[in-house]
Amino acid sequence: MISQLSWKIGGQQGEGVESTDRIFSTALNRLGYYLYGYRHFSSRIKGGHTNNKIRISTKPIRAISDDLDILVAFDQESIDLNAKELRPGGVIVADAKFSPTVPDGVGARLFAVPITAIAEELGTSLMKNMVASGASWALLGLPLEVFNKAVEEEFGRKGPAVVEKNVEAVKRGADFVLEQAGGPLEEFRLEEADGKQKLFMIGNEALGLGSIAAGCRLMSAYPITPASEIMEYLIKKLPKFGGTVVQTEDEIAAVTMAIGANYAGVRTMTASAGPGLSLMMEAIGLSGMTETPLVIIDTQRGGPSTGLPTKQEQSDINALIYGTHGEIPKVVLAPSTIEECFYDMIEAFNVAETYQVPVIVATDLQLSLGKQSCEPLDFEKIVIERGKLMTGELPPLEEHKLFKRYEFTEDGISPRVLPGAKNGIHHVTGVEHDQEGRPSESAVNRKLMMEKRLRKLDSLRISNAVKADAPNENPDLVIVAMGSTGGTIDEARKRLAAEGVTTNHVTVRQLHPFPTELLEPHLKSAKKVVVLENNATGQLANLIKQNAGYHDKIENLLKYDGTPFLPSEIHQACKELR
Amino acid sequence: MATFKEFRNNVKPNWCPGCGDFSVQAAIQRAAANIGLEPEQLAVISGIGCSGRISGYINAYGLHGIHGRALPIAQGVKLANRELTVIASGGDGDGFAIGMGHTVHAIRRNLDITYIVMDNQIYGLTKGQTSPRSAEGFKTKSTPEGSIESTLSPLEIALSAGATFVAQSFSSDLKQLTGLIEAGLQHKGFSLINVFSPCVTFNKVNTYDWFKENIVNLDQFPDYDPSNRVAAMNKIMETNGMLTGLIYQDKGRKSYEDLAVGFKPEALAKQDLRLSREEFDKLLAEFK
Ligand SMILES: Cc1ncc(C[n+]2csc(CCOP(=O)(O)OP(=O)(O)O)c2C)c(N)n1
Ligand code: SF4
Ligand SMILES: [Mg+2]
Numbered sequence: 001m002i003s004q005l006s007w008k009i010g011g012q013q014g015e016g017v018e019s020t021d022r023i024f025s026t027a028l029n030r031l032g033y034y035l036y037g038y039r040h041f042s043s044r045i046k047g048g049h050t051n052n053k054i055r056i057s058t059k060p061i062r063a064i065s066d067d068l069d070i071l072v073a074f075d076q077e078s079i080d081l082n083a084k085e086l087r088p089g090g091v092i093v094a095d096a097k098f099s100p101t102v103p104d105g106v107g108a109r110l111f112a113v114p115i116t117a118i119a120e121e122l123g124t125s126l127m128k129n130m131v132a133s134g135a136s137w138a139l140l141g142l143p144l145e146v147f148n149k150a151v152e153e154e155f156g157r158k159g160p161a162v163v164e165k166n167v168e169a170v171k172r173g174a175d176f177v178l179e180q181a182g183g184p185l186e187e188f189r190l191e192e193a194d195g196k197q198k199l200f201m202i203g204n205e206a207l208g209l210g211s212i213a214a215g216c217r218l219m220s221a222y223p224i225t226p227a228s229e230i231m232e233y234l235i236k237k238l239p240k241f242g243g244t245v246v247q248t249e250d251e252i253a254a255v256t257m258a259i260g261a262n263y264a265g266v267r268t269m270t271a272s273a274g275p276g277l278s279l280m281m282e283a284i285g286l287s288g289m290t291e292t293p294l295v296i297i298d299t300q301r302g303g304p305s306t307g308l309p310t311k312q313e314q315s316d317i318n319a320l321i322y323g324t325h326g327e328i329p330k331v332v333l334a335p336s337t338i339e340e341c342f343y344d345m346i347e348a349f350n351v352a353e354t355y356q357v358p359v360i361v362a363t364d365l366q367l368s369l370g371k372q373s374c375e376p377l378d379f380e381k382i383v384i385e386r387g388k389l390m391t392g393e394l395p396p397l398e399e400h401k402l403f404k405r406y407e408f409t410e411d412g413i414s415p416r417v418l419p420g421a422k423n424g425i426h427h428v429t430g431v432e433h434d435q436e437g438r439p440s441e442s443a444v445n446r447k448l449m450m451e452k453r454l455r456k457l458d459s460l461r462i463s464n465a466v467k468a469d470a471p472n473e474n475p476d477l478v479i480v481a482m483g484s485t486g487g488t489i490d491e492a493r494k495r496l497a498a499e500g501v502t503t504n505h506v507t508v509r510q511l512h513p514f515p516t517e518l519l520e521p522h523l524k525s526a527k528k529v530v531v532l533e534n535n536a537t538g539q540l541a542n543l544i545k546q547n548a549g550y551h552d553k554i555e556n557l558l559k560y561d562g563t564p565f566l567p568s569e570i571h572q573a574c575k576e577l578r
Numbered sequence: 579m580a581t582f583k584e585f586r587n588n589v590k591p592n593w594c595p596g597c598g599d600f601s602v603q604a605a606i607q608r609a610a611a612n613i614g615l616e617p618e619q620l621a622v623i624s625g626i627g628c629s630g631r632i633s634g635y636i637n638a639y640g641l642h643g644i645h646g647r648a649l650p651i652a653q654g655v656k657l658a659n660r661e662l663t664v665i666a667s668g669g670d671g672d673g674f675a676i677g678m679g680h681t682v683h684a685i686r687r688n689l690d691i692t693y694i695v696m697d698n699q700i701y702g703l704t705k706g707q708t709s710p711r712s713a714e715g716f717k718t719k720s721t722p723e724g725s726i727e728s729t730l731s732p733l734e735i736a737l738s739a740g741a742t743f744v745a746q747s748f749s750s751d752l753k754q755l756t757g758l759i760e761a762g763l764q765h766k767g768f769s770l771i772n773v774f775s776p777c778v779t780f781n782k783v784n785t786y787d788w789f790k791e792n793i794v795n796l797d798q799f800p801d802y803d804p805s806n807r808v809a810a811m812n813k814i815m816e817t818n819g820m821l822t823g824l825i826y827q828d829k830g831r832k833s834y835e836d837l838a839v840g841f842k843p844e845a846l847a848k849q850d851l852r853l854s855r856e857e858f859d860k861l862l863a864e865f866k
Contacts (some may be wrong), residue, residue, distance in 0.1 A: 029866070085865040132859060165822060178695070197866045198864055198866075199862060199865045199866060200866070201865045205865065208860075209865075212853065212861065213853055214851075215851025215852065216853075217656075217849065218657055218658065218846065219848050220632075220650075220654065238840075239838070239839050239840025239841065239863065240840060241853075241857075242840065242842030242846060242849055243839065243840075243841070243842075243846060244657070244838045244839075244840070244841050246653075246657070248650065248683070248686075249679050249680065249682075249683040250679060252647060252650070252680075253647075253649075253650040253679075253680055253683070254650075255652070256643065256644070256647040256650040257650040257651065257652045257653055257657070258653040258654060259643075259651055259654060260623065260641070260650065260651035260652060260653065260654025260656075260657075260658070261655065261657055261658040262654075262658075263641060263651075263654070263655060263658075264621070264654065264656075264658035264659045264662065264847055265658055265659060265848075266657070266658035266845030266846045266847050267661075267851065268654065268658065282644055283644060283647065285644075286643055286644050290641070374865070379855050379858050379859075382852070382853070382858070384851050384852060400588040402587075404749070412665035418847060419618070419621045419655065419662055420618060420619065420639070420657065420659055420661065420662055421618060422616075422618050423618075424618065425618055425638065427618060427633070427634050427635060427640050427642070428640065428641040428642065429633075429634065429642035430626075430642065430643060430644055430708070431642065435633075438634065439631075439634065439642075447783070457824065473671060489628035501586065550763035555664075559818055
């Protein structure tokens with residue numbers, strides 16, 4: 001019996017790879033397995049090789065694996081491109097239609113199943129995905145009833161006849177392969193899972209869910225990979241809470257609409273990726289200058305320009321921190337797990353309103369799109385804080401006086417009223433202004449206003465701004481990272497530990513303002529610091545050097561080929577850097 | 579009930595004496611009072627330009643944003659609180675050059691807001707460059723040999739983008755302008771009011787006198803039917819875009835807020851933000 005296994009389905013985009021993966025993993029989730037998915041896709045809609053990989057485990061996992069146990073292939077290209085990943089003794093389930101062959105040097109067993117033929121016999125080649133997933137499910141010796149239940153859910157709306165056809169397709173695929181293999185493969189028999197269904201979602205859904213929990217009721221956005229799922233999820237849900245999603249004409253409209261809506265009192269966000277963030281920069285300054293709360297999600301992808309739109313990268317760090325002209329208070333957060341995607345959105349909205357600043361939540365493609373098991377989300381942890389928002393009645397204003405929306409206060413944060421409030425009228429402008437919001441070019445006022453705005457964030461630290469797994473007092477290596485790489489780092493650490501290399505793992509979750517004092521003890525304790533990130537210039541490492549120093553200890557571990565780190569790559573690199 | 583004086587504040591506009599924008603400001607103040615608004619029920623969202631300063635000169639909630647983006651900001655305000663009366667305003671450069679994309683799409687979207695453009699056929703604030711509204715051959719600092727691009731017709735564009743309310747006026751005609759703003763504020767959908775608002779400092783061609791000579795008031799045509807889109811388009815073309823009055827109104831089309839499925843009829847800004855445990859559990863159940 002094994003405790004974990006990797007499965008991959010490959011084919012042409014638009015050929016059913018997505019749906020095969022969806023049904024297969026839904027059924028596994030039913031059984032209580034932990035799952036972690038990785039999508040390899042290109043920006044074409046139809047055609048072009050695509051594959052989805054899932055790691056299945058009886059224990060929590062947060063990383064893709066180095067190798068592969070089972071490959072389901074709809075075409076020879078899928079075999080040629082992915083077979084080298086198969087571990088010795090791995091299995092290929094391929095469509096007999098294209099007379100599949102195993103490339104030289106790959107020690108895998110091939111099961112050629114008439115996937116297309118069976119599907120066509122049953123009426124439509126669309127059911128290829130059912131035949132293929134049925135066959136690979138059967139090889140694992142997992143209970144077919146559970147799989148059929150998932151099929152029923154997927155097709156239930158289309159009526160019992162459709163369900164029946166698909167169940168039949170699954171059975172035919174399963175029967176065929178079992179006969180060929182002489183029964184389920186014993187070496188792939190998974191230990192039983194705990195039977196408890198987990199939450200199973202992509203990061204973008206967790207971000208959307210977190211936003212709703214945070215009280216976000218409006219979203220304005222322009223579609224882009226890999227952010228679109230956030231708006232697609234919210235347009236299904238927000239109307240149930242009275243709100244909506246507006247698909248705007250561009251990201252400038254998206255962000256300025258969000259600013260308008262936040263100004264008028266509704267928690268509103270926008271989400272995009274690098275190109276859209278670049279377009280938003282001027283407006284982020286408006287939010288900072290007018291002290292209007294704003295929440296933006298940046299699902300980082302391969303840059304620059306259109307770059308690698310469907311690939312992994314963490315290269316927007318500089319743009320997010322330094323972007324927009326002039327100097328404003330701004331917060332940049334980086335969730336590192338699917339659960340944090342949820343909780344950090346609540347924190348983002350609270351910080352935006354409490355400090356009256358723009359907050360950017362930066363994920364990366366793998367975190368946003370990788371479908372994975374999620375620990376239970378805690379209703380009790382949903383706390384809504386709106387800071388100095390005045391909701392009661394306001395005292396009358398003296399004649400020709402406006403409400404002091406930008407009153408000088410010790411913490412720099414001023415009382416905020418919403419349009420509509422009697423006795424609350426004030427002006428708001430991106431031009432430098434006085435305490436009532438009126439344009440002012442006074443040098444004295446300018447200095448005081450700049451200082452007021454900038455000191456708002458002096459003390460801001462989100463919860464777990466720096467997260468550490470630091471079992472060693474003086475480790476050989478401290479690995480510092482952000483975003484989706486944490487699970488992979490921890491797998492590599494286990495291998496390093498087995499070889500006697502001691503490591504601590506530190507995740508920076510608040511990128512700006514930089515939590516230097518929280519990171520520093522970890523840097524100090526290390527013999528060497530490895531800063532691991534998916535970009536070519538070491539942006540996180542530079543940020544650390546700029547804020548904390550330790551230039552002599554810091555080593556870069558960079559990957560910028562568009563694919564996420566594998567545990568073996570980190571393991572190898574750390575051994576060398578040590 | 580508030581009078582127009584209550585929509586005044588004590589800020590002295592920094593417009594040049596004689597600038598057309600003064601009358602636009604007065605017309606907004608009068609129209610707001612005439613339709614029975616209180617100052618706090620009005621939000622004026624403006625762009626950047628001489629004209630963009632207008633939101634600071636009216637006693638109401640006001641936001642002076644960034645160049646070309648008054649419309650998306652104003653739409654956000656309206657979505658957040660549909661109980662507010664929302665005016666977006668700015669110059670011809672703001673709305674028809676840098677912000678043209680937003681203008682067309684705000685028209686299509688048809689949220690219930692009123693867009694007042696102070697059209698002086700030039701860039702005032704940046705001291706006299708050509709605008710999309712400048713006539714061909716118009717000499718400015720940036721077109722010393724005369725503009726060689728064609729003049730944009732916002733009225734034709736608005737009609738073809740599906741506008742439900744299109745009007746044009748002249749800042750000297752305070753009565754007509756006030757009436758049109760009132761009608762725009764009361765229209766249930768997006769209203770575009772383009773106002774000829776002369777720049778006395780940088781535009782020596784399109785002057786008050788020039789407008790008086792060239793304007794065609796729709797009152798001259800008693801049979802004109804503003805609900806007829808084809809007639810409206812013809813009239814705009816016949817008059818070379820120089821007509822004033824209510825050019826087109828479609829009272830039948832619902833606003834975005836009314837069409838959006840599930841969108842609350844009350845102000846969203848007044849809703850409780852918290853989810854109930856049942857609502858939360860229901861959301862989670864979909865991920866199992
Ligand atoms: C992004 C950006 N680009 C350029 C400017 C400079 N700018 C300010 S106002 C303006 C044009 C003003 O013309 P218009 O909108 O017609 O307003 P007017 O001053 O004529 O009322 C320009 C180019 C700016 N503020 N922001
Ligand atoms: S420059 Fe022109 S538009 Fe600007 S205030 Fe003076 S007259 Fe008005
Ligand atoms: Mg102008």
